[in-house]
Amino acid sequence: MLDIKxxxxxxxxxxxxxxxxxxxxxVESLVKTYRERNVAIxxxxxxxxxxxxxxxxxxxxxPQDERQVLIQRGRDLKAEVADLDRRANELKAALDTGVRALxxxxxxxxxxxKTDDDHVELSxxxxxxxxxxxxxxxxxxxxLGEQLDLIDFExxxxxxxQKFYFLRNEAVVLDLALQRFAIDTLxxxxxxxxxxxxxxxxxxxxxxxxxxxxxxxxxxxxxGHDLCLVGTAEIxxxxxxxxxxxxPDVLPLKFAGISHCFxxxxxxxxxxSRGLYRVHQFTKVEMFIFCHDQAGEDERMFSxxxxxxxxxxxxxxxxxxxxxxxxxxxxxxxxxxxxxxxxDIEAWMPGRGAYGEVTSASNCTxxxxxxxxxxxxxxxxxxxxxFVHTLxxxxxxxxxxxxxxxxxxxxxxxxxxIPEALVxxxxxxxxxxx
Numbered sequence: 001m002l003d004i005k006x007x008x009x010x011x012x013x014x015x016x017x018x019x020x021x022x023x024x025x026x027v028e029s030l031v032k033t034y035r036e037r038n039v040a041i042x043x044x045x046x047x048x049x050x051x052x053x054x055x056x057x058x059x060x061x062x063p064q065d066e067r068q069v070l071i072q073r074g075r076d077l078k079a080e081v082a083d084l085d086r087r088a089n090e091l092k093a094a095l096d097t098g099v100r101a102l103x104x105x106x107x108x109x110x111x112x113x114k115t116d117d118d119h120v121e122l123s124x125x126x127x128x129x130x131x132x133x134x135x136x137x138x139x140x141x142x143x144l145g146e147q148l149d150l151i152d153f154e155x156x157x158x159x160x161x162q163k164f165y166f167l168r169n170e171a172v173v174l175d176l177a178l179q180r181f182a183i184d185t186l187x188x189x190x191x192x193x194x195x196x197x198x199x200x201x202x203x204x205x206x207x208x209x210x211x212x213x214x215x216x217x218x219x220x221x222x223x224g225h226d227l228c229l230v231g232t233a234e235i236x237x238x239x240x241x242x243x244x245x246x247x248p249d250v251l252p253l254k255f256a257g258i259s260h261c262f263x264x265x266x267x268x269x270x271x272x273s274r275g276l277y278r279v280h281q282f283t284k285v286e287m288f289i290f291c292h293d294q295a296g297e298d299e300r301m302f303s304x305x306x307x308x309x310x311x312x313x314x315x316x317x318x319x320x321x322x323x324x325x326x327x328x329x330x331x332x333x334x335x336x337x338x339x340x341x342x343x344d345i346e347a348w349m350p351g352r353g354a355y356g357e358v359t360s361a362s363n364c365t366x367x368x369x370x371x372x373x374x375x376x377x378x379x380x381x382x383x384x385x386x387f388v389h390t391l392x393x394x395x396x397x398x399x400x401x402x403x404x405x406x407x408x409x410x411x412x413x414x415x416x417x418i419p420e421a422l423v424x425x426x427x428x429x430x431x432x433x434x
Contacts, residue, residue, distance in 0.1 A: 119331050121326055139410060171402065256285060321405060
C-alpha cells in the first residue's frame with residue numbers, strides 16, 4: 001500500500017494515478033480523514049497534558065471544595081481522552097481500509113489504456129513455423145494430447161470438475177523436467193530454491209495484494225480454517241519475511257519457488273481458453289526478489305534493475321526452449337494494484353494462431369512490503385529501517401509452457417521434438433509418434 005503521508009502530500013498525483021489505472025478512488029476524502037485523525041490525536045495529547053497539570057495541581061493541602069472541582073475536572077478530561085481515542089481509532093480503521101484500496105503508483109513509461117490492444121510490444125524473438133510449407137496442418141495441444149495420450153481432460157472433469165486434468169506418460173516427465181530445468185537455471189543466477197506451502201493465511205494474501213474474500217475473489221478458501229489455497233508462490237514467499245527487519249548486506253534476496261497454483265476462475269469458454277490455457281490448478285516455478293528501495297549507480301531504483309534481470313531470465317528460458325515470443329509492456333489499466341510496472345512474455349501458440357501470455361514480471365516497489373511490514377536498514381548509513389522493494393516473475397508455468405512446447409515442436413509424423421536444452425532432463429529427443 002502507499003504511505004498515507006505520501007498520499008496527503010501528493011493527493012492530486014495519487015488521484016490522477018488512480019484514474020490512469022482505471023481504479024477510481026476518493027483520494028480527497030481519504031486525505032480529509034487523515035487530517036481529521038491528526039487533529040484528534042493532537043487534541044488528545046493536549047487533553048492529556050491538561051490531565052497531568054490537573055493532577056499536579058491537586059498535590060498539597062487545599063480546601064475540600066477546590067479539590068472536588070479538580071477531581072471532577074480530572075474525570076471530565078479522562079472522558080474526553082477516551083472519546084478522542086475512540087474517534088482516532090475509528091478514523092484509523094477507515095484510513096487503513098481506504099489506503100489499502102489504492103493501487104501502487106505507476107512507472108512513467110507504462111502505456112495508457114485498459115485493454116490488450118493498449119499494451120506496447122517491446123520486442124520479438126523467433127519466427128513462427130509455417131506448417132503448411134512443411135506439408136502438414138498443425139494441431140492444437142488438446143488434439144496432440146489426445147493422440148499421444150498425454151493429457152486427460154475427461155477424467156479430470158469427472159474427478160474434480162471442468163478445467164481440471166490428468167497429465168499422463170511423457171507429459172509427466174516433461175512437467176518434472178521443466179521444473180528442474182527452471183530451478184537449475186535460476187540457481188546459476190543466484191536464486192535460492194524453495195518448495196512453498198500450498199496454503200496461506202488470508203492476512204498474507206491481503207498483504208501481497210490478493211483479495212481472499214468477496215464475489216470477485218479468485219482464491220479457494222478452506223471451509224472451517226483460516227487458510228486459502230495459493231494462486232502463486234509469490235504469496236507464501238512474500239509472506240515468508242512478513243514483519244522481519246533485514247540486514248541490508250543480505251539484499252537482494254532471490255528465491256525460486258515451486259508451488260501448485262489454484263485459481264477459482266478459469267475464464268470464459270472459447271478457443272483462447274481451450275485446454276490448458278485457463279485451468280483451476282497448475283504447477284509453476286516463480287521468481288521473487290527482495291531488494292533495497294534506493295537507487296543504484298545508474299540512478300535508477302535497484303528494483304528497476306532487478307526487474308530487467310527477471311525479464312532477461314524469462315527470455316533466456318524461452319529461447320532455450322526454442323519458442324517464438326514477444327515482450328509486452330502492460331498498460332496501466334491492466335497492471336493489478338501492487339505492480340508499478342509489468343512485462344509479459346507472450347509465446348506463439350500455433351493452435352490459436354496468435355501469441356498467448358506465458359510469463360509476467362512485476363516490480364511492486366514497496367507496496368507489498370509496506371503491507372507485510374518487511375524492512376531493512378538503508379545502505380546510506382541511516383539508522384531508520386525502510387521498507388524493501390519486492391518483485392516477482394514467472395520462470396515457467398507448466399500448463400501454458402506445455403501448450404507452447406507441444407504445439408511449436410510438433411512434427412509431421414505426429415511426434416513432438418524435445419528442444420536440445422530439455423533433452424538431458426527428459427531423457428529423450430522426442431515424444432511419440434504412437
